[in-house]
Amino acid sequence: MFFSFFAELRDAKVPVSLREYLTLMEAMQKRVAAFDIEEFYFLARTSLVKDERHLDRFDRVFGHCFKGIETLADPKAELPEAWLKKLAERFLTEEEKKQIEALGGWEKLMEALRQRLAEQRARHQGGSKWIGTAGTSPFGAHGYNPEGVRIGQEEGRNRSAVKVWDRREFRNLDDTVELGTRNVKLALRRLRQFAREGAAEELDLDGTVKSTAHNAGWLDLKLVPERHNTVKLLLFIDVGGSMEDHVRVCEELFSAARSEFKHLIHFYFHNCIYDSVWRDSRRRQIEQTPVVELIRTYDPSYRVVLVGDASMSPYEIEKEGGSVERWNDEPGETWLRRLLDAYPKAVWLNPVPQKYWTGTASIGMIRQIVADRMFPLTLDGLDRAMRRLTR
Amino acid sequence: MRRFEGTDTYVATQDLRVAVNAAIALERPLLVKGEPGTGKTILAHEIARGIGKDLITWHIKSTTKAQQGLYEYDAVSRLRDGQLGDERVHDIANYIVPGKLWEAFEAAAAPVLLIDEIDKADIEFPNDLLLELDRMEFYVYETRRTISARHRPIVVITSNNEKELPDAFLRRCFFHYIRFPDRTTMQQIIDVHFPNLKHELLREALTIFYEIREVPGLKKKPSTSELLDWIKLLLVEDVPPDVLRTRDPAKLIPPLHGALLKNEQDVHLFERLAFLHRRERG
Incomplete structure (x- = not known):
C-alpha cells in the first residue's frame, strides 16, 4: 500500500526509510487517521517527514501522488x-x-x-x-x-478550497542553498578540539580512588578542569565595495563563529590584505593593526579564515601602489603570502558561487596564492574548508 | 487510549492533534519544533492535562548529559560514608540517584515525559538516548539491573533548531512543526486566553501584530506568547481600541511595544520604517 508514494518521496530527496514507512502502516492499522484524506495527510507528514525543510517537498509529492496534480519539480526547470x-x-x-x-x-x-x-x-x-x-x-x-x-493547479479546478498540501505553506523552510546560522555552527563544529584547561571543577573519580588508596583509605578528592574547545581562530572579513552583496551571509558566518569559539579574533580588510587591517569598521582610519604586529601577537597555532569575494583588479594583488585605498609599498600578494606563511592552517572562503570563479582573473590569482584552499561560502564549501583546517 | 483533542486553554490545530494521537497510539516520542513562543513546551503540559496523565519534565541545558536522565552514581557521598563507617556503604544501590527517565519508567501509570529543548545539549546527546527511548529500558551497571518501563511514557521532545538532530534519532520519532498560527487560529487562541476581550480591541491588536511581523528584517519577530503578553498589558493599562487605530505620525510605534519588540535594533528599524511609510502616505 502506498508504495509508489514512498518511492516518489525518495525520488524527491525526502529522506524516508523503511522504518518510517512501517511506522505509517502501523499507525494506519491502529486507525490513528481513519477514512479522511486530510487526516491521512497529517499522519503521513508527521511520520515520514522529520525536518521542516523537507515539508514543502513532501507536500508536492503528496499532491502529485494523491491528486494527479502536475508538479513543478524544479522551479528552475522549463516553464510551460x-x-x-x-x-x-x-x-x-x-x-x-x-x-x-x-x-x-x-x-x-x-x-x-x-x-x-x-x-x-x-x-x-x-x-x-x-x-x-x-x-x-x-x-x-x-x-x-x-x-x-x-x-501546479489549473484555475477553476478547485476554486473554493485549496487542499492543505496544495497550499505549500512550508515553502520558505526549504533551504537547500541558504546558509542559516545553525548550519554554519554545525559546519564550524568540525573544528572543535577539546582539551582540559582552566580551573579544576570536575570530580576526577579515577584519580580520587587512586589517591584515596594511596592515602591509606583517607578520602582525598581530586578535581580536574572542565573540557573546553581550544581552537583559536583569526577571522579576516573583506568589507566594502563588491562585498556589499554578501553582507548578510558574512554576518551569519560571523555570529555563528563568535558563539562557537572562545578564541576568535576578527579583522577587516578591503579586497586584499596589505600592511594593515582593522578591527572596527567605524574607526578604521584611526585604529589600524599592522599585519606584522598581528603575526607577532598571535602564535602559529591560530587558524586563519579569510572571507572575501576576491573580485578586484589584478593590479590590486600584484603591484605596489595597487591598493584602491592608499599607497602600499609592497604588493598585496607579498602580504597575503606573509600571512599564509605565518599561519600554515588557513583557508579562503568566497561568497561568489563557484561556477563564476573562472570568470574573474583575480579569483584565479588568489586561488593560486592560497594554494587552492579557496572554498565557496556554502554549507558544503564550509564543511570542506573546516576539514581542511583540521588536517 | 484517550485521544488528545486540545484543551480549554490550548487550541490544537488538526495536524497537531493527529501528530499527538499518532505518538500516543504508537508509543513513540513526538518531536516538536517551531518558532520560539508558539507553545511547544506548553503542549506537553496540555497533553498531560488533556488526557489526564502526570507530567515529568526534564529541562536540558548545555551541560546536561544523557546519563543524568537515567541515573547518577554519587561517588563522593559513598566515599565519605566509607570513611565514617556508615553501614549504607555496603550497598551501592544506596548511592544510585534515579534521573527523570527512570522516574518516568517506574511510574505506576504511564506519564507524559517532556524533554525540553533537546538542542541545547551537546550534539551527541540525542544519540546517547537512542536505545533508551526506543526500547524504553536501560541497564544500571553498578547494580547490574535492567530498568524497563512499566508503561511506556508519552515522550514529548521540543527543539529550537539550534542544532541538527541525528537521523537515527529522528527516525524513531514522530515529527511536528508548529507553524505560526494564521489570523483565525490566532483569534481562537486569544479567545481562549482572554474570553472577555472587546472585539474591536482584538481586531486592532491583531492588525498591528501581523503588520509588525510583516516588517522585513526584524531580528526577532514577535510570536504568540508575545502577543498574549501584549494584550494582557493593553488590558491592564486599559488602552482604548481607538488609540491602536489612530495612526498619528507623532506616535510611530504601537503603545507598550516593549512586549512585542525585544531588542533596540528592531525598535529603531520599526520607527524608521513607520516614518518612511507615513511620509509616503502624507
Missing part, C-alpha cells in the same frame, strides 16, 4: 509556455501589451519573465532586496508572486 502566456495576459494592460510588441514580442518577454523568475528566487534567498522595487517591471506592480498565481 502556455502558462507563461496566461500569466502575462492576466497582469498586463492593453497599453503594456503594445509596449511589449514594441520590445520584440512575446518570445522576448517570455525569456525576460523566465529570467526574472530565476533571479527573484535567487535574490530572495540571499536577502531582502526585492522589497520595494516594484514599478519598473512590465509585469505590473506586484512583481511575480507564485502564491498569487498558483503553480
